[in-house]
Amino acid sequence: MGGRLALLALAAAAMIVAYPLVFSGAFMGRLGALVLLSAIGASAWNILGGYAGQISVGHAMFYGIGAYVPLMVYKLWELPPVAGVPVAVVFSLVVAILIGFPTFRLVGHYFSMATIAVAELIRIVISNWDFVGGAIGLMGPATSRTVLDLSFKSSVPYYYLFLAVLAVVLGVTWHLERSRMGYYLRAIKAGERAARSLGVPVRRYKLFALLLSAGFTSVAGSLYALMIGFVDPDSVFGLLISVEMIIVAALGGAGTLFGPLIGAAILVPLREFTNSAFGGGGSGITYILFGGIIMLIARFEPGGLMEIGRRAAALFKRRPREAARVA
Amino acid sequence: MLLEAHHVTRDFGAFRALDGADLTVADGEMVGLIGPNGAGKSTFFNCLVGDLTPSAGRVVFNARDVTRAPPEAHARLGIGRTFQVPATFEDMSVLENVMVGAFLRHPGRAAAIDAADAVIERVGLAGLRNARARSLGTPGRKRLEIARVLATEPKLLLLDEALAGLNPAEIARAIDLVRQIHASGITIVIVEHIMEVILSLAQRVIVFDQGRIIASGKPADVVEEPAVIEAYLGHSLKRGQKR
Numbered sequence: 152m153g154g155r156l157a158l159l160a161l162a163a164a165a166m167i168v169a170y171p172l173v174f175s176g177a178f179m180g181r182l183g184a185l186v187l188l189s190a191i192g193a194s195a196w197n198i199l200g201g202y203a204g205q206i207s208v209g210h211a212m213f214y215g216i217g218a219y220v221p222l223m224v225y226k227l228w229e230l231p232p233v234a235g236v237p238v239a240v241v242f243s244l245v246v247a248i249l250i251g252f253p254t255f256r257l258v259g260h261y262f263s264m265a266t267i268a269v270a271e272l273i274r275i276v277i278s279n280w281d282f283v284g285g286a287i288g289l290m291g292p293a294t295s296r297t298v299l300d301l302s303f304k305s306s307v308p309y310y311y312l313f314l315a316v317l318a319v320v321l322g323v324t325w326h327l328e329r330s331r332m333g334y335y336l337r338a339i340k341a342g343e344r345a346a347r348s349l350g351v352p353v354r355r356y357k358l359f360a361l362l363l364s365a366g367f368t369s370v371a372g373s374l375y376a377l378m379i380g381f382v383d384p385d386s387v388f389g390l391l392i393s394v395e396m397i398i399v400a401a402l403g404g405a406g407t408l409f410g411p412l413i414g415a416a417i418l419v420p421l422r423e424f425t426n427s428a429f430g431g432g433g434s435g436i437t438y439i440l441f442g443g444i445i446m447l448i449a450r451f452e453p454g455g456l457m458e459i460g461r462r463a464a465a466l467f468k469r470r471p472r473e474a475a476r477v478a
Numbered sequence: 479m480l481l482e483a484h485h486v487t488r489d490f491g492a493f494r495a496l497d498g499a500d501l502t503v504a505d506g507e508m509v510g511l512i513g514p515n516g517a518g519k520s521t522f523f524n525c526l527v528g529d530l531t532p533s534a535g536r537v538v539f540n541a542r543d544v545t546r547a548p549p550e551a552h553a554r555l556g557i558g559r560t561f562q563v564p565a566t567f568e569d570m571s572v573l574e575n576v577m578v579g580a581f582l583r584h585p586g587r588a589a590a591i592d593a594a595d596a597v598i599e600r601v602g603l604a605g606l607r608n609a610r611a612r613s614l615g616t617p618g619r620k621r622l623e624i625a626r627v628l629a630t631e632p633k634l635l636l637l638d639e640a641l642a643g644l645n646p647a648e649i650a651r652a653i654d655l656v657r658q659i660h661a662s663g664i665t666i667v668i669v670e671h672i673m674e675v676i677l678s679l680a681q682r683v684i685v686f687d688q689g690r691i692i693a694s695g696k697p698a699d700v701v702e703e704p705a706v707i708e709a710y711l712g713h714s715l716k717r718g719q720k721r
Contacts, residue, residue, distance in 0.1 A: 331581045331590070338578045341567035348527065348561075349630055350553030350582040 167314065171307045178427075180306040186419045187313035188374055192392075193399035193411035194320045195367030200397065201405035202333060203360040204340025205255075208393050209266030212250075212273045213243040213365040215388035217372025219277070222289035222382055231299040232291050236373040243369035244362055251361045255354055258343075267390070274388035288383030291376065301377050309378045316374060317412070320367050324408055327363075336360055337406070368396075391438070395422075398441050401448050404457025413456055418444070479538075480505045480634055480665050481526070481557075486535035488521050495521040497689040498535070503634070508666045510676040510697070513686030514709065519669050520562070522686065523638055526667070527559040528552040539634070553582060558632030562639045564619035566611040566626070572598060573607050575622055579629030594629055601625045601655060617648045624655065628664075635659065637668045641675055653679060677701075685709070 170183050192214060199205050220242055221235030254265045278286045295302040303309065327333045335356050338346040343353050376382050386392075399418050404410030425436045452459055481503040488496040496518040503509050511519045524530040526537060528549040537545045539555055547555075567575050576594035584590045598604055601621050606614065611622060620640055627635065641652050649672070656679060660666050670676050676683060676697060683700045685693040687709040693700050700706055 329587055331585050331587070334574065334578050334581060334590075337570060337574070338567055341569060342565050344529070344549075345561065345565035345567065346578070347549040348529075348553060348559050348565075349579045349626060350550050351578070352550050 171310045177306070180310065182420060182423050184306045184309045184313055184378065185423065186415050187310065187317050188371060188378070189395065189399055189419045190412040190415035191313060191317050191320055191374065192368060192371040193396045193403075193415055194317065194324060195364050195371055196396040197364075197400045197405060197407075197411050198324060198327065198336075198367070199357075199360045199364035201400055201407070201410070202327070202340065203336040203357060204406075205357060205360070206263045206397070207266040207361075207364075208263045208390075208397065209250075209268075209270030210364070210368050210396050211388050211390065211392035212246060212270040213368035214372035214375070214392050214396075215273065215277065215382075215384070216243045216246065217369035217374075218376040218382045218387035219283060219289065219372075221373050221376050222291050223283060225291055226284075226289060231297070231301070232373075232377055233299060233301050236370065239373050240366050240369045243365045247361050247365035248358070251358045255357050255361075267393075270388065270393060271390065274384050274390075277388055278384040284383070286384060288381060288386075291380035293380075302380060306378070309374075313374060316370060321408060321412070323363070323367075328408060332356060332359065340406070391441075394441060398444055398448075401453075401455055402444060404455030407455070407457040410455055410457045417456075479503065480507075480540060481667075482536075482538040483522075483526065484536045484538070486522065486525050486532045486537060488525055488530060489533045494689055496525065496532075499686075499689075499691050501684060501691075503665060503667060505633075506663065506665055508660050508668065508679060508681050510680030510683045511667065511669045511686065512671075512673075512676055512683060516688075517686035517709075518689040519686050520638070521689075523559075523636060523667075523669055527557060527636055553630055553632075556631070556633035557636065558627035558630050558634070559636040560620070560623045560627055560638055560640050562642065564616070564623050566614070566619050566622050568612040569610060571608050571610055572603055572614075572622055572625075575611055576625050576629045579626040582630045597625050597629045600658075601628070616643045617652070620644070620652065621655070624659070628659065632664060634665045634667065637666065637670075639669055639671060641670060641672060649675065673701075 171180055174180060174183065196207065196210050200207055217236075217239045220239035221232035224230050224235030224238065225232045250266070250269050254262055254269070257265055277283055283289065292300045292302055301312070335346065335351045338349070338351055339353055339356060347353050372387055375387065399414040400411045401414070402418060403412065403414030421440060422437050425440060429436050448455060479502045481501070483499060483501040485498045485500060486496060487494065487498050499518070499522050511522065513519050521530065525532045528544065528547055528551065531546055535545070536543060539552075539557060542555065544552060544555065544557075567578065573591070573594055576597055577590045580590040580593040580597070584593050595607070598607055601624055603618070603621055603625060606618065611619065614622060624640065637656070640656070641649050644652060653675060656666065656668070668676070668680060680697055683694065683697045684691055685700060685706050692709055693703045693706045
């Protein structure tokens with residue numbers, strides 16, 4: 152069983168690496184990169200929302216900061232946007248600390264609502280602040296000046312850049328899952344009072360999780376800006392950005408390592424196909440789609456696809472033993 | 479003294495739930511807290527473990543003032559507690575539940591697994607090591623809670639009705655477990671409704687009524703005191719004797 156699972160993982164990894172070579176068309180190439188980008192964002196959200204159970208519906212604030220700062224760095228000093236990525240991470244961490252202290256006093260839905268409020272506040276401020284482009288937004292370099300601008304016509308370089316970042320995020324998450332912090336986060340999710348009684352410094356660990364999560368989300372936003380080359384308040388600070396991270400993670404399995412990647416591989420193609428099939432009005436369909444998926448997950452399987460898979464595997468494992476008993 | 483509570487008082491608004499309770503527990507003792515519903519036992523218990531901050535008074539553990547320390551600091555200093563309604567981590571396995579406790583003294587994963595396995599063996603949950611907590615019944619959960627807190631290696635263990643909801647056979651097994659924990663050198667304070675448990679386990683009993691301590695002493699002596707009989711024990715003790 153373990154050997155077969157390893158083989159399966161190897162095959163999946165090979166497919167992911169070879170994807171741009173197999174699907175060389177522009178639409179499919181872009182789609183592959185977008186799946187990975189969405190997986191990075193959802194995996195970042197997953198650290199706080201999935202493992203620690205703190206359902207932030209405001210992660211667009213970190214995504215937006217990540218997207219805006221590189222293009223601001225370009226606008227102000229004509230530097231390659233990529234130089235703004237670490238600056239954006241620092242900004243995001245500062246914002247995370249500022250909102251972490253007051254909001255972590257809130258529990259459950261109240262925490263979620265507070266994160267929505269802060270994110271929307273930031274979006275509205277950005278929309279009305281001409282220094283950062285106001286409602287119009289910001290542009291990156293129109294043509295690539297040097298390779299450092301990371302402005303490519305093909306989506307293949309982005310695909311591999313995103314894949315590398317995703318590997319880092321998943322590597323960190325994997326390490327986290329097996330470390331004391333991972334266990335502490337899951338304990339906090341299951342019951343703060345019990346966790347504290349066992350010596351878990353709950354507030355400190357929530358803040359660690361938020362910082363990690365915010366930092367990676369910021370990087371995801373930066374990658375979006377690098378690839379698209381244009382940002383406006385709605386496309387990176389919008390509520391839909393936060394909601395999509397949650398749905399992608401929850402569909403695959405919140406609090407699991409590969410759940411967000413699986414969720415992204417299903418949801419992003421769906422979104423892109425509805426967008427292209429229905430044209431400009433397609434984003435409305437996307438909302439309906441997301442709403443339906445939320446209801447289905449909440450009603451039938453809060454553990455997501457990973458949980459269904461785990462149950463199927465358990466059934467699979469039990470069968471041979473039962474067969475042996477009958478014989 | 480391992481634990482000293484001086485004149486601990488707790489108000490909820492205008493209501494004084496606990497009024498100047500004193501308690502000293504020596505290293506190695508097993509002390510029972512009893513009293514009718516609403517007598518202030520749970521309030522006192524929660525003041526001792528850091529879940530509630532006393533409105534007045536002082537709690538000293540191992541010569542350190544812990545009156546205002548948060549629950550996690552209590553755990554670190556060596557005060558463990560269980561919950562009246564088991565608060566096991568439902569989606570985690572038995573092993574993972576106990577590991578959360580073990581991580582307090584063993585930050586490394588391998589060491590935490592070893593420590594957790596030793597405790598799981600000790601409380602008799604080895605057969606359920608990889609079962610999810612939600613698949614356990616009430617006795618299993620209570621046992622798991624005890625295992626989890628034992629893994630934090632406490633000096634003092636406070637049990638909040640650890641035996642409520644168990645049938646007689648399960649109670650007998652649980653009493654054995656509490657005895658075994660006490661014999662291993664852990665001081666125990668136990669809140670319990672079931673008289674049989676307190677009488678057979680505790681060396682000393684503190685009786686609460688209406689937020690005050692009205693009696694304390696050896697279980698056999700305390701149940702004879704008129705104030706205690708009047709407050710709480712009258713009916714249940716007489717019925718118990720007839721049986």
